[in-house]
Amino acid sequence: xxxxxxxxxxxxxxxxxxxxxxxxxxxxxxxxxxxxxxxxxxxxxxxxxxxxxxxxxxxxxxxxxxxxxxxxxxxxxxxxxxxxxxxxxxxxxxxxxxxxxxxxxxxxxxxxxxxxxxxxxxxxxxxxxxxxxxxxxxxxxxxxxxxxxxxxxxxxxxxxxxxxxxxxxxxxxxxxxxxxxxxxxxxxxxxxxxxxxxxxxxxxxxxxxxxxxxxxxxxxxxxxxxxxxxxxxxxxxxxxxxxxxxxxxxxxxxxxxxxxxxxxxxxxxxxxxxxxxxxxxxxxxxxxxxxxxxxxxxxxxxxxxxxxxxxxxxxxxxxxxxxxxxxxxxxxxxxxxxxxxxxxxxxxxxxxxxxxxxxxxxxxxxxxxxxxxxxxxxxxxxxxxxxxxxxxxxxxxxxxxxxxxxxxxxxxxxxxxxxxxxxxxxxxxxxxxxxxxxxxxxxxxxxxxxxxxxxxxxxxxxxxxxxxxxxxxxxxxxxxxxxxxxxxxxxxxxxxxxxxxxxxxxxxxxxxxxxxxxxxxxxxxxxxxxxxxxxxxxxxxxxxxxxxxxxxxxxxxxxxxxxxxxxxxxxxxxxxxxxxxxxxxxxxxxxxxxxxxxxxxxxxxxxxxxxxxxxxxxxxxxxxxxxxxxxxxxxxxxxxxxxxxxxxxxxxxxxxxxxxxxxx
RNA sequence: GCCCAGGUAGCUCAGUGGUAGAGCACCUCCUUGGUAAGGAGGAGGUCGUGAGUUCAAUCCUCAUCCUGGGCUCCA
Numbered sequence: 156x157x158x159x160x161x162x163x164x165x166x167x168x169x170x171x172x173x174x175x176x177x178x179x180x181x182x183x184x185x186x187x188x189x190x191x192x193x194x195x196x197x198x199x200x201x202x203x204x205x206x207x208x209x210x211x212x213x214x215x216x217x218x219x220x221x222x223x224x225x226x227x228x229x230x231x232x233x234x235x236x237x238x239x240x241x242x243x244x245x246x247x248x249x250x251x252x253x254x255x256x257x258x259x260x261x262x263x264x265x266x267x268x269x270x271x272x273x274x275x276x277x278x279x280x281x282x283x284x285x286x287x288x289x290x291x292x293x294x295x296x297x298x299x300x301x302x303x304x305x306x307x308x309x310x311x312x313x314x315x316x317x318x319x320x321x322x323x324x325x326x327x328x329x330x331x332x333x334x335x336x337x338x339x340x341x342x343x344x345x346x347x348x349x350x351x352x353x354x355x356x357x358x359x360x361x362x363x364x365x366x367x368x369x370x371x372x373x374x375x376x377x378x379x380x381x382x383x384x385x386x387x388x389x390x391x392x393x394x395x396x397x398x399x400x401x402x403x404x405x406x407x408x409x410x411x412x413x414x415x416x417x418x419x420x421x422x423x424x425x426x427x428x429x430x431x432x433x434x435x436x437x438x439x440x441x442x443x444x445x446x447x448x449x450x451x452x453x454x455x456x457x458x459x460x461x462x463x464x465x466x467x468x469x470x471x472x473x474x475x476x477x478x479x480x481x482x483x484x485x486x487x488x489x490x491x492x493x494x495x496x497x498x499x500x501x502x503x504x505x506x507x508x509x510x511x512x513x514x515x516x517x518x519x520x521x522x523x524x525x526x527x528x529x530x531x532x533x534x535x536x537x538x539x540x541x542x543x544x545x546x547x548x549x550x551x552x553x554x555x556x557x558x559x560x561x562x563x564x565x566x567x568x569x570x571x572x573x574x575x576x577x578x579x580x581x582x583x584x585x586x587x588x589x590x591x592x593x594x595x596x597x598x599x600x601x602x603x604x605x606x607x608x609x610x611x612x613x614x615x616x617x618x619x620x621x622x623x624x625x626x627x628x629x630x631x632x633x634x635x636x637x638x639x640x641x642x643x644x645x646x647x648x649x650x651x652x653x654x655x656x657x658x659x660x661x662x663x664x665x666x667x668x669x670x671x672x673x674x675x676x677x678x679x680x681x682x683x684x685x686x687x688x689x690x691x692x693x694x695x696x697x698x699x700x701x702x703x704x705x706x707x708x709x710x711x712x713x714x715x716x717x718x719x720x721x722x723x724x725x726x727x728x729x730x731x732x733x734x735x736x737x738x739x740x741x742x743x744x745x746x747x748x749x750x751x752x753x754x755x756x757x758x759x760x761x762x763x764x765x766x767x768x769x770x771x772x773x774x775x776x777x778x779x780x781x782x783x784x785x786x787x788x789x790x791x792x793x794x795x796x797x798x799x800x801x802x803x804x805x806x807x808x809x810x811x812x813x814x815x816x817x818x819x
Numbered sequence: 820g821c822c823c824a825g826g827u828a829g830c831u832c833a834g835u836g837g838u839a840g841a842g843c844a845c846c847u848c849c850u851u852g853g854u855a856a857g858g859a860g861g862a863g864g865u866c867g868u869g870a871g872u873u874c875a876a877u878c879c880u881c882a883u884c885c886u887g888g889g890c891u892c893c894a
Contacts, residue, residue: 250889261823262888347889348822355891359822362889390887394830403867403885461893507894536894541820542885544892556894633893642894654894692894723851750851758855772853784854791854 168193168333171206180369181206182214182332190217192284192330209337209369219244221282221331222272222341222367223251228323229271230363234258239325240303240351240360247377248366252349254303260361265343268363276338280321282331287315296326303351340374341367389698390547392706396763399548407545407552409694417714417743422693422700423533425585425712425810426557429689433578435529435559440511442504442535449503451667452510453603457636461538465502474499506538509637509661509686512560513668516682521672526682527563527571533693534558548698549653555693561685562670565611568683572619572641572658575687579643579656582689585810586700592644592652593625596633603637604663612660613639619658637663638686645699653699655691660684707786710766710807717744717804718765719781720756722772724748729776733769733797740801741808744769761786766807769800 164170167184171177171193184191185205186198190213197204207214223242226249231237234255242251253260287295289308292315296305304326308315318327320335332338343365351357368374385391393399398415401408411419430437443465449455454462466474474496478487487495505511512530521528533555540552561571583591595616598609616639620627627641634640643656661684664670671679690696701708710716717737719730727748734744747756753770760768769781780796783803795803806814 259822345888346823349890350821353891355821359890361822364889401886406885538893541892543820543822543890546887550893554894558894657894688894690894695894720854721851722853725851752850752852752857753854754852755856756854761855768854770854774853782854 164197166194166196167191167204170197170204174204176206178206178208180209182209182337183207183217183330185213190330192282193333194281194283195330210373214369216244217330217332218338218369219249219367221335222338222365223249224282224318224320224323224325224327224331225272225275225335225338226268226343226363226365227251227253227325228275228320229268231323233264233267233271236300238301238303241307242325248344248364250349250362250364252303252351252360252362254351254358254360259348260346260363262346265346265363269341269343272341275321276335278321279334279336281334282318282320282329284329284331285317285319287317289315292317292326295324299324301326338367340369340371341365342374342378387702387705388547389549389701392701393548393698396706398701405553406542407540407550409548409551409553414714418708418712419693419697421712422690422697423555423557426531426582426690428810428813429578429582430531430559433529433574434527435531437531437533438512438515440505440508440515440532440534443502444505444511446501446503448510448514452513452664453637453667454506454510455503457601457603458506461540462506463504463537463539464497464500465504466500467502470499470501504537505534506536508532508534508536508556508558509560509664509684510668513664513670513684516562517668517670521562521682523564523672523674523680526672527561527567529559529561531557531559548694548701551692551694554695556688557690557693558686558688561687562665562672562682563685564680565683568615568660568685569619569622571685572616572660573622575658575685575689576619576623576625576641579689581812582656583643583645585812586703588645588703590646593620593627594630594633594642594644594654595620595627596630596635596640596642598639599632599634599636601636602634604666608662609639612662615660616641616658635659635686637661643691645703653695655696655699656689657687657691659686661686706764707766708764709810710804711810713743713764713766715743715745715763715765716808717742717767717769717800718760718763719744719746719769719771720753720760721746721748722753722770724750726771726773726776730771733771733779733781736797737801737804740805742801742804757784767800767804 164173167186168177171181171184181193184193185207186201187203190207209218220243223244227239227242230253231239236256238254240252240254243249293305293308296308308326316328317324318329318331343363345364347362347364348359349362351360366374366377368377393415396414397412398418399409399411402410427437446455446464449462477495478492512532515530516528535553535555537553540550544550545552563571580591597613602609620641638659638661640657640659642654644652644654646652665681665684670682672682674680719734721727721730730746730748734746737744747759749756757768764786766786768784770784771781775782775794778794778796780794781800782791783793783795783800784791
């Protein structure tokens with residue numbers, strides 16, 4: 156259409172200028188859907204060329220990546236000899252990894268780096284792309300001593316390019332903003348260690364994180380959002396609302412208070428309620444097993460690093476006696492000693508319920524008429540998580556899952572997967588979670604079983620999800636060691652995604668435990684096993700939910716649904732009488748009869764996020780009612796009789812999906 | 820486990836090489852007040868733990884435990 160203009164223009168900038176589309180805030184161009192630098196040539200035969208404005212979503216990654224380049228430049232100016240590794244834009248900012256000779260960065264260094272970056276930005280240096288020959292580039296990177304970049308180059312194929320701004324040069328695909336002046340709003344946020352190429356066998360680099368936006372206003376808004384999110388961090392709320400606490404003698408293992416446990420049990424009771432309707436039977440299985448169980452299941456070889464193993468004092472004494480005896484073939488080395496000790500560490504604390512469910516399944520001969528057999532178990536699990544990975548309630552060493560294992564035939568598999576997905580979405584709706592992402596995690600490197608078995612299991616899961624017409628992504632190699640997973644992810648207050656629900660197809664454990672059922676043909680057959688959890692870990696779900704609702708648990712989960720506050724102690728007697736009556740009707744009610752002023756008591760109740768506060772004074776005592784304040788409506792809803800209060804709270808005392816939908 | 824930063828009263832946080840402070844919470848008393856903080860007084864800490872340097876360590880050094888931010892791993 157604009158062929159004349161295209162051929163006349165030396166680059167996209169000139170073209171856009173001729174078309175009068177080059178505003179001051181245009182940072183790049185989109186050519187037939189591809190993002191290009193403004194200084195790149197107009198491609199032959201291009202059909203559409205549109206400007207990208209700084210405030211557009213597509214611009215954000217460009218701005219951030221360009222800011223990362225400027226940061227790396229600043230770091231190398233301030234800390235000569237520092238090498239650079241990777242520096243991409245991320246979902247909410249950017250980072251660049253460095254190898255600083257003989258040193259690390261601390262957060263105190265950030266201010267100086269930011270100042271240096273501002274100088275570069277003020278100098279308004281243009282970014283330029285250059286296509287380079289491989290050999291030449293290799294020579295360049297080696298001469299600069301950029302060993303990481305040079306190593307990375309060896310893995311790249313196709314056309315190679317570098318970007319320069321001023322004297323600074325980096326192996327990079329781009330695109331970038333036209334010049335540093337476009338980087339008007341950035342902030343370096345924190346430093347962290349990160350392994351080269353994300354592999355813990357590699358050296359640890361220093362990563363500096365930052366974020367950048369099109370303008371200072373957007374940056375400020377982002378920083379404010381982070382502040383707001385911190386206020387609803389479940390660790391902070393858990394302390395403020397007196398829900399749970401920790402002690403160094405049980406690291407990463409929460410203690411739930413009465414209030415906290417009420418919510419916890421509310422979650423478990425909720426799931427129990429579902430089980431009745433979805434054909435599960437709840438079972439109870441042991442906590443500690445002979446290690447033979449975990450050898451059979453494959454946990455010890457594949458998951459042993461994460462297990463708590465135990466011994467009795469007798470066992471330890473036996474081990475000591477054996478070690479004290481000199482073996483005939485010379486003294487033992489460390490590995491030999493370890494072997495002796497391990498032989499006497501007979502017990503494993505279960506990290507998962509599946510092995511014990513296999514034992515229970517196998518304890519009686521099963522008929523095909525009993526399948527699908529759905530076991531549910533809220534058993535406590537313990538996993539030794541490496542220090543440094545634990546976090547609040549979302550990553551702990553002791554937890555319960557709303558765990559279940561479905562034993563079924565291969566033919567029943569897809570129907571079971573489908574029914575489970577429906578169940579997950581029903582549950583998440585009840586908790587008002589709507590942003591659910593589905594991922595399918597495929598076979599990991601360390602796994603049990605033959606590839607054909609994994610083919611079958613993965614195909615079953617993918618078919619189950621596709622049947623529901625749900626979008627999903629594949630996570631290669633992220634499956635459990637015994638089977639692939641469908642994962643259901645929700646985000647916490649600061650946008651970090653967490654895996655909660657999961658369903659996993661497993662053809663391996665039934666084999667290892669030699670599980671069988673008698674089919675209609677009177678022959679023995681191997682069942683398939685599905686591992687599944689809706690909330691996932693109750694602890695993790697609790698944490699994510701706590702942040703999601705900002706501490707304002709719905710009435711059906713609130714540990715204290717109604718708090719009565721007296722206007723003066725004159726009305727204490729009536730308040731206790733009213734509370735007793737409501738309590739009989741199942742309302743969780745408390746009385747604040749302290750001699751504080753009314754305003755102070757209301758404030759205390761609000762801070763504890765009690766859904767309803769009932770004011771008790773002369774009017775209320777006389778009318779045998781309460782002056783009710785609603786947390787969620789954030790107002791005084793007036794004088795209600797005790798019956799009305801009871802009806803209102805009872806109506807909210809069930810999860811949404813279980814409330815009566817019709818009025819009589 | 821690895822890199823960085825922390826750990827002072829129940830909570831949130833000041834602070835200093837000469838053995839510690841605030842606000843809230845708690846306890847007692849006064850106050851009985853109608854919708855987000857009434858007043859006064861009191862109690863409470865071997866400054867995470869253990870070593871070291873020093874005449875003297877909460878403060879400096881080292882180790883260790885725990886917590887937080889990341890990496891790796893994971894529900």
